Amino acid sequence: MPEDDPALAAQEELALARLALADGNLPHAADHVAAALVRAPTLPEVHETLARVAAASGGDLELFPLGHHAFVGAVVARAHLLAATGHPAEGLDLLAAATGYAPGADWAGVPWVTAPDLPERLDPERTARILMQICAAVPDPVPRRLRDPLRPYLVLARNAVTAHPGHALLLGAASALARRLGEVALAVTWAARGVRAQPTKLGEVWLGYAYRSAGRTRDALAALGRAVTLDPDDLAVYADIAGTLADNGRLDEALDWIDRALAKDPTFDCAVHTAHRLRFQRDADVAHLVALADFVRDHPDDTHEHGDLAECCRSRPWLGQVTPAGGPVLDALRQALAAEGAARVAVRLDALEPPSAMRTATAAVPGLDVEVLAVADPDPREPRRATTCQLWRYEGTIAAPTVPSPSAEAAERIRQLAHPAWPHPPAAYDGAVGLATLELADLLGLLVHPPEPPVTALGRVLAGQDPSLWVRCVQVWTCLGLLHHRTDEPWAESTRRRVLVELVWGVEDWITEAALFALVTAAWVDPAVRSDVAAVVAERIADVAAVARERRVPIATSLAHLALATPDLDPATRDLARELIRGPADAPPRPGLFTRLRRLFAALLGRT
Numbered sequence: 001m002p003e004d005d006p007a008l009a010a011q012e013e014l015a016l017a018r019l020a021l022a023d024g025n026l027p028h029a030a031d032h033v034a035a036a037l038v039r040a041p042t043l044p045e046v047h048e049t050l051a052r053v054a055a056a057s058g059g060d061l062e063l064f065p066l067g068h069h070a071f072v073g074a075v076v077a078r079a080h081l082l083a084a085t086g087h088p089a090e091g092l093d094l095l096a097a098a099t100g101y102a103p104g105a106d107w108a109g110v111p112w113v114t115a116p117d118l119p120e121r122l123d124p125e126r127t128a129r130i131l132m133q134i135c136a137a138v139p140d141p142v143p144r145r146l147r148d149p150l151r152p153y154l155v156l157a158r159n160a161v162t163a164h165p166g167h168a169l170l171l172g173a174a175s176a177l178a179r180r181l182g183e184v185a186l187a188v189t190w191a192a193r194g195v196r197a198q199p200t201k202l203g204e205v206w207l208g209y210a211y212r213s214a215g216r217t218r219d220a221l222a223a224l225g226r227a228v229t230l231d232p233d234d235l236a237v238y239a240d241i242a243g244t245l246a247d248n249g250r251l252d253e254a255l256d257w258i259d260r261a262l263a264k265d266p267t268f269d270c271a272v273h274t275a276h277r278l279r280f281q282r283d284a285d286v287a288h289l290v291a292l293a294d295f296v297r298d299h300p301d302d303t304h305e306h307g308d309l310a311e312c313c314r315s316r317p318w319l320g321q322v323t324p325a326g327g328p329v330l331d332a333l334r335q336a337l338a339a340e341g342a343a344r345v346a347v348r349l350d351a352l353e354p355p356s357a358m359r360t361a362t363a364a365v366p367g368l369d370v371e372v373l374a375v376a377d378p379d380p381r382e383p384r385r386a387t388t389c390q391l392w393r394y395e396g397t398i399a400a401p402t403v404p405s406p407s408a409e410a411a412e413r414i415r416q417l418a419h420p421a422w423p424h425p426p427a428a429y430d431g432a433v434g435l436a437t438l439e440l441a442d443l444l445g446l447l448v449h450p451p452e453p454p455v456t457a458l459g460r461v462l463a464g465q466d467p468s469l470w471v472r473c474v475q476v477w478t479c480l481g482l483l484h485h486r487t488d489e490p491w492a493e494s495t496r497r498r499v500l501v502e503l504v505w506g507v508e509d510w511i512t513e514a515a516l517f518a519l520v521t522a523a524w525v526d527p528a529v530r531s532d533v534a535a536v537v538a539e540r541i542a543d544v545a546a547v548a549r550e551r552r553v554p555i556a557t558s559l560a561h562l563a564l565a566t567p568d569l570d571p572a573t574r575d576l577a578r579e580l581i582r583g584p585a586d587a588p589p590r591p592g593l594f595t596r597l598r599r600l601f602a603a604l605l606g607r608t
Contacts, residue, residue, distance in 0.1 A: 010040035014049050021052060029053050030063035034073030041076060042109040054081055072101050083112045089122050092130045092156075099150070100137035108152035119160035124167040127160045131173040135180060141213075142180050154181055161190060168198035172206040184213045195223075201231040208240070217248050235261040239270040246278050254278050269299060269306065277308040289313065290567040293426050293524055310423035317561035318517055321421040322472050325510060327554050329353045329370060330468050333361040336368060337465065348373060352380050354554055355392045355399030356448075356471060356510040364467040372397040376551035384543055385505035391448050392507045399507075406445035410438050414446055414481075415454040418473040420462075425524040425565070428480055435481025440495065443478055443485065447503075447511050450474040475511055479503070479518035491522075491529050504540055513558045516540065523567045530568045537566045538573040545576055556580050 017032035030053055036046045057063055064078040079094035091112075098107045112118065119127055134153050142150060157174035164170055171194030179187035191207040208223035224241045227234070238261035245254035255278055261271035276292035279285070292309050313320035332347035346369035352358075362368050375381070381394040392399045413434055422428035435443070453459030453470045462470040485496045503515035516537065523533035541563045544556050563569060563577035 006039040007043060010036040010043050010046055013039065014045055017049050017053070021049075021056060026053065026057050026060070026063060029056075030074075030077070034064060034071055034077050036073075037076050038073040038105075041105055041107050047080065047110070050077055050080060051084070054084070059085055072098050075101075076107055079107075080110070080112075088112065088118060089126050089130075092122075092127075093133075096130050096133040096137070099134055099153075103138050103142075104146055104149055106149040106152075108156075109149065110152075113152050114155040114159070116159050116162075118156065119163040122160070124160060124164040124170045127156070127164075128167070128170040128173040131157055131160075131170075131177050135173070135176045138180060140180050141182060144182070147181050150177075150181060153177060154183065165193075166197045168194040168200060168203055170194075171197065172200075172203045175206050175210055179210050179213050184210065188214055188216075199226070199230070201227045201234060201237070204230065205237060205240070208244075212244055217244065220244055233264070235265060235268045236270045239274040242274050242278065246281065251278060251282055255282070267299070269295075273306040273308040277312055280312050286319070286565055286567070289319070289424070290524060293424065294527065297426070297525075310427070313424040315421075317558070318425075318520070318565045320424065322469065322476055323513070323558040323561055324466075325354075325357060325468050325472060325554075325558075327353050327357060329357050329361045332368065332370075333364055333468065334466065336365040337467075345369070347371070350374065351376050351552055352397055354380075354509040355394075355507060356475070357468065357554070358399060360468050360471045378547055378550060380508045380551075383506045384508070384547075387502045387506050389444070389499055389502040390506060391444060391503075391511065392509065401445075401448035403441070403444050403448060405449040406442040406451075407439075410435075410442035410446055411451035413438065414474055414477060415451055415459075418470070418477045419458065420469055420473050425521045429483060429521050429525050432477055432480035433484055435478070436484035436487070438481060438485075440485060440499070443482055444499075446478040447475050447514070472510055472514070475514040476517060479511075479514040480521060482515075483518050483522055491526070492532070497532075501536060504536060508553065508555060510555070513555055513562065516559060516562050520562055520566050527567075534566055534568045534570065537563050537569060541573050541576055541580070545580060548580065557583070 013032045013036035017029045017036065020026070020029035020032060029049075033046065033050050033053055036043070036049070040046055053063065054060075059081065061078055061081060064074040064081065066075065066078065075094050076098050079091040079098070081091075082088070082094070083091035095107050095113070098105070108114075131153065134150070138150060139146075154177060157177055160170055161174050171190045175187040175189075175191035175194065178184075178190060187210040188207075191203065191210045195203045195207050204223045204227035208220045208227065211217075211220035211223060221241060221244060224237055224244065227237045228241070231237070238257050242254040242257040242261075245251070245257065255275075258271055258275040258278060261268060262275060265271070272295050273292060276288045276295070280288040289309060289312055292312075296306075296309065310320075315321060317323045328347055328349055330353075332345050336345040345365065349370065349372045352372050352375050358370065362370065375397065381392075381397075381399075383390060391402055393402050394400075417432065417434055422431060450471045451474070453463045453467075459470070462473075479500065482496050482500055485499075486494060487496070489495060491497055497519075500515045500518050503511055504519065506512065519533045519536060523530045541559060544553055544559055547553050548556050557580060560577040560580035563573060564581075
């Protein structure tokens, strides 16, 4: 039996249920029916067998018990039995709970939910609360691919509005569901009817959201403004108005609304999140995002989850993703991969590229002909400062690791963790905790002996299109793992700080960037280390700028982006970082590295 055929899996469960029924083992039969419902919640045979179990037990609901760890199949079975015995409201409550647990399953795609006369047997306020529960459980808006399992609830809403055409709360809740499912015109109609029936703060908010989804910004702002008039103390509406204004380029007005909210309550989470997001949108100063991260850490009990920090960091260098590497040797690598071995690729380098770049290219394309014409001063093969943690040694222009390969366990752990993107630096720090128990030797080994990519969609895309990005992912997450090494040691004298700082000052390499990112991340999550990290970053950026006056520094732009992501960095270093990003006035245009990364993500997600 194919493992991915839910109907066949459900039939197997039903066969076992019938055998149990024949033996009089009702609990066993009920368990198999519940399992079949999870596999195929709308299969008629499942519901027929459920009815047989109910008849044999005299409608015993306790065959499908509820509890702290209730099985979702039992919850859904109990919902159907409740509806069949004249308690559809209680049944809908349980279906809504199942939808909250697994929104992609078609729990409600059964005749009794969409029956036109069902709402006549329900209290309209109860129906409204059920629709609101569904809305709270699903994304806003719901992606198209996930909408079909939720459409029975929209049919329920339509039938309920027909049965109770003047119930304001029901109309507003129905509007909220319709909007999430892409029925924007219907959402506007229902919300407007609800406000006409009974003007309330919540009704005006629902109407404002519907207008906003329809692109009617002026009407949306008017409705939200009326909501504030009806309830001046609901600061979440202030944040909604601010967000709407900002989305339409009216940033100063948006900030005025947020300041009004914060004047009433400086700790209100929605206002604080929106304020920091909009201020970052205005001036791109990372201090706003660091302050927001501090607020999130200090207020773990916010009213609900917020995405402002992740939204601001998304696709930004180092704040939300690995900075792609460039340079002639990687251009040659990508050319060779695109040619699929059709022609021999040779590259002549005017200057030495980072050792990780050289080894990645030659490992990915055996026989790649690389010739280095010159090694400029200051010599990039030498550490920028004396170090006891030198990972590369050179014979001429050929680099080789100085440390042994990591253990198989370490290689497997990094395969499971390494990824080119993260929501924000604190999330990246948390994500690397799985490397905390690795030995230092394993972590250092991973930096210069990256394992093969995993046999996953991500691994296939990176291996086939840009192996350099996989190597950089490994190095970044390994250095994040170093942040979790011996965390009982005080920061100033810790092994983790010493090793990361030595790597920052080692041979000019991608590892330099990864180590500096780890230090910057430490500053994000621990205010006590910020001044120390800012000093390290300032010194390293000053050194990069000095070397860049003598020769090209391949990692300069990436390090400059890291500087701009550093908490509490002094203004002069920030200005210097911006100069490094701009580059010399006569420099040729850089290739679209971030465009390339976006294409890689698109390939991973199956888009063109």
